[in-house]
Amino acid sequence: MKFYYFHLMPYHMEHDESSSWVTLSNRHYDPAVGHTLYNQYLDQLEYAEQLGWDGLCVNEHHQNCYGTMPSPNLMAAMLVRRTTKAKIAILGNGLPLRENPLRIAEEIAMLDVASGGRVISGFVRGISAEYFSTGINPTHSRDRFYEAAELILRAWTEEGPFPFDGRFYRYHYVNPWPRPIQKPHPPVWCPSQGSSETVEWAAKRRFPYLMVFTPIKRIAQIYGEYREACERNGYKASRYQLTVNVPIVVAENDAKARELARKHVMWVYNVGLRMHPPFWRPPGYMTEASLRRLLANPPKLPSELDFDEAEREGYLIYGSPATVRDKLRVFSDELKAGILCSGMTGPSHEQTLEMMQLFAEEVMPHFREDAKVDETAGVGR
């Protein structure tokens, strides 16, 4: 299995407001604290490479305390020059949120060239709340996503200049300099929440599918749908097309890990993902079919998850190194996921670094039968 270190870059805080997104006032953000946090978080990502993680992941979110990375490409740029081996996975850029998505083609190509071909480019729609922070019409979300993706892929692979005349994006001259170094283009990943339309779209293009913070039963179901879709498209999914993202806490024993997980991981769900209900469901963001599917089996709001449930359903993994190894077997052997994206949170920066080291020394080596495999060969393009 391949290990990618995933960072949200949260601004940890407690508050009584109804939403950690969109409306939580930025008066709560102290730039001096932010300065320390950004640098610690980047240190953690750089340290992950030293410890043997295969990839480093950043992502885009806006106007919240859950993840303070409105521009993931900036963070990726900082990592490119401070690392040498690890893949830099941007999970991803919110394509429909851009007025000029050609800028994404340009920025990813810059990173790819500067890094010597280590970039993985995630394409996402942005979560629901993002449509409140950016003003983009959520009823256009899906169509803008498809159109921007087509534009970016063509910009990377076709010799310019060429004209592009879409419904949302129009150019007389598509001709970005630089072109990406990876051929035909950097691998594209699709982090998503499991809508059947996206599964089909990703499978058709061999784009790896990534489930973020999802209960294990649902991961299994969506993986099944993805594999079927790949077969419908005439090929068998590689295990490196299936990625899971789950927070992990590892400590010297189960009891200590449990305590840390209860305190630090649950914040992500209970506070970080606390959202004023209308922000979960902007009009037209989902198809009516997806909405009906959701309503027929409504998932619990993250802010209402309790620890036991989160553990039972697989929203997080904690334990001694031996326990964590056993739990990861479910992902590697049963779900047959090829890549584990995972961030770690300890009570302090130093303790987070120690936790990472413990994981790298006591857990990771037990899953390294594929150490020589390049997980990006033949997938994502």
Next chain:
Amino acid sequence: MPDSQELSVRGTPVQMLRDGAGPPLLFLHGAGGAGRWLAFQDRLAKDYTVYLPSHPGHGGSPAAEWIEHISDLCFHYLDLLDRLGLERVHLVGASFGGWIAAEIATMASHRLESLVLIDPVGIRVDGWIYPFLFGMDIPEIVGTIFQNPMAALALAPPDQSIDTLALQYRQGTALARVSWNPYLYNPLLRRRLGRISAPTLLCWGAHDRLAPLAPCGETWAQEILGARLRVFEESGHVPHLEEPEAVAEAIGEFCRLRQGTR
């Protein structure tokens, strides 16, 4: 009880309620008003043939993918008039329906006996930003729209079934397609209001918190030549629901005096 009809308007299916006798009056509903035949419509139907179509994507009218802009809805309603064989109508629109009605009047005042706008949105008003209903939960929306929250019960959904929730989502989607950004207005409309030549009545709730009388109602009154402004003291954004008798009375009277004068 009104008749319910299914029509095809240049290929777009429409569900429409109709009742009454007398000169034709087309009522364009606001968000949440699709298919709601209430005291207001009953009162108007005593003197007029009242047509109440549901906008595409609202109530019993399925969503129409081709509708992307507010002007698409205007052409849709001009097509509906043709489909019904109505050369001229009294056109009454409330809130979002008022926006559509005003757009129609800027294009085709010659099809209107008169124009009545009830707390319309649709123009950019200096010094005012419409509160963002899409970001509100139900209690916040009710507090913004209604002066008398009891009047909101008339629009309350029958249940919380999947079908009901899916219908509400479809309605919100149809509304958002044409009004998310710019929110609830067409930047080009305000200047065009000067083209309206149909006699115009503006009905306004004194306590409208979505589009307040000052500055919104006052701006409309300035921009439409000769428009009359009637204020309803007990109402918020939806006087036709909050004071249905008084509003229907005022509209009936206004339309009666303009009948056949153009």
